[in-house]
Amino acid sequence: MPVHFNQKLEIYNQCNGKRTCDVIFPTDSPVKLEIPYVCESEADLRLISTRFAQNAVTFPIFSLWGKDYTKGEILNCECQMEIPKNMSALIEVFFIYLDPEACNKVIFSNKNIPIFSCNKYGLRLLYGPQGNIEGDMKIQIKDLVIEGDEVIYFKLRGENMNINCNGCSYNSDSPESPESPEVSESFMYHVILGTVFGILAVVFLVVAVCVLYRLRKRKLSRQRGQRSPQQIIENEHYDYIDDDAPTNMKNNCHSHQYLDLINSPDGYLTPQVPAAHQRPLGPRTSAESSYNRIVVQ
Numbered sequence: 001m002p003v004h005f006n007q008k009l010e011i012y013n014q015c016n017g018k019r020t021c022d023v024i025f026p027t028d029s030p031v032k033l034e035i036p037y038v039c040e041s042e043a044d045l046r047l048i049s050t051r052f053a054q055n056a057v058t059f060p061i062f063s064l065w066g067k068d069y070t071k072g073e074i075l076n077c078e079c080q081m082e083i084p085k086n087m088s089a090l091i092e093v094f095f096i097y098l099d100p101e102a103c104n105k106v107i108f109s110n111k112n113i114p115i116f117s118c119n120k121y122g123l124r125l126l127y128g129p130q131g132n133i134e135g136d137m138k139i140q141i142k143d144l145v146i147e148g149d150e151v152i153y154f155k156l157r158g159e160n161m162n163i164n165c166n167g168c169s170y171n172s173d174s175p176e177s178p179e180s181p182e183v184s185e186s187f188m189y190h191v192i193l194g195t196v197f198g199i200l201a202v203v204f205l206v207v208a209v210c211v212l213y214r215l216r217k218r219k220l221s222r223q224r225g226q227r228s229p230q231q232i233i234e235n236e237h238y239d240y241i242d243d244d245a246p247t248n249m250k251n252n253c254h255s256h257q258y259l260d261l262i263n264s265p266d267g268y269l270t271p272q273v274p275a276a277h278q279r280p281l282g283p284r285t286s287a288e289s290s291y292n293r294i295v296v297q
Contacts, residue, residue, distance in 0.1 A: 003033070008126060009097070011035060015294050016095045017063060017153060039292035040094075040155070048079050048139060048152065051167030058159045061094075062139070066150030069170075077141040077168035081161050088132040089158025091115070094295045096125040097151040105144040106152070111135045127297045130154075141168070153295075 003011075007025065015021035015037070025033060040061060046052070048064040062079065069075070083089050096116075098106055103118035110133040116123055137156065144150070 009124070012095045012097075012126060013149075013151070016151070017065065017293050017295075019293060021294060036297040038295050038297060040295050042293055044155075045293065046163065046165070048077055048141070048165060049075070049168040051165060053162075053164045055162045056160045057163050058161070059155060059157055060161070060163060061155045062152065064141075064150070064152040066146050066148045069146045069148075071146055071148050073146045074171050075141050075144045075146065075168045077139070077166070079139045079163065079165040081137045081156060081158075081163050083134060083136060083158050084160050087158065087160070088134045089137070089156050089161065090132050091130040091137075092128075092155040092157055093125045093130050094127055094153040094155065095151050096123055096154065097149065098123040099147065099149070102144055102147070102150050105142055107138070107140045107142075109138045109140070112138075127295065 011023055011025070014023055015035075023033075023035065025031075044059060044061045046054075046060050046062050048062055060081075064077075081089075098118075100118060100120065100122040103122040106123075108115040115130070115133070115137075116125070139152070
């Protein structure tokens with residue numbers, strides 16, 4: 001049965017560039033469908049988006065798949081292939097699919113002359129040879145906004161070619177605010193370490209204040225110990241007693257302080273500072289074999 005062009009596009013999208021594929025072909029009755037294909041070596045594959053330079057290359061395959069990127073990403077890439085003098089290379093297209101907007105952002109040129117032209121559908125090429133070229137060939141991608149269905153997949157049948165790709169630069173077409181950078185394990189470790197040292201510094205400060213307070217109290221205790229109880233009773237005025245207070249309050253206050261000092265050897269209480277706890281920070285916890293890739297014909 002004849003297969004419509006759009007149905008061929010579906011088969012190409014389902015199988016091209018993959019190691020295996022399942023073809024989904026909707027039909028109202030049983031049909032026999034023959035799909036010609038060949039397998040190409042993955043070792044010959046060159047990603048247009050990757051920065052690399054190679055010399056004396058034979059029969060390279062170039063590819064770029066929109067499905068490998070995030071929708072809305074903007075790509076800017078360039079690849080140049082130099083063909084030796086007095087030699088030519090055949091452009092063998094496996095599959096090229098660019099909608100009208102994307103087609104205007106991708107230029108295939110030979111000696112600065114465009115090789116392909118866009119139509120109202122963009123650029124849609126199925127398997128087949130597209131002619132010989134001499135000199136050099138360039139692929140220039142400028143401000144291509146990824147939709148996800150873009151495909152560039154072809155072979156350049158030539159020998160001893162020099163290839164230079166500058167890779168792709170990416171930026172986002174989305175107005176969303178940028179995400180916060182991921183916090184590294186090292187950063188978290190230093191945050192925790194700084195917190196622990198901060199706690200220890202506070203504890204040290206509290207202990208130092210307590211020690212100074214204790215020494216001061218001992219000094220006062222010794223000064224009082226050098227005077228007789230009779231002198232303490234007769235002296236009604238201390239620096240920390242209000243002179244305007246009633247006499248009985250003074251006497252009571254003096255007696256109370258005196259009795260506290262007699263009953264408590266040092267005359268103060270030592271605060272207990274809880275020990276600091278630290279939770280240890282533990283550590284947090286791909287070569288692909290060469291396979292063949294499908295090319296639908």
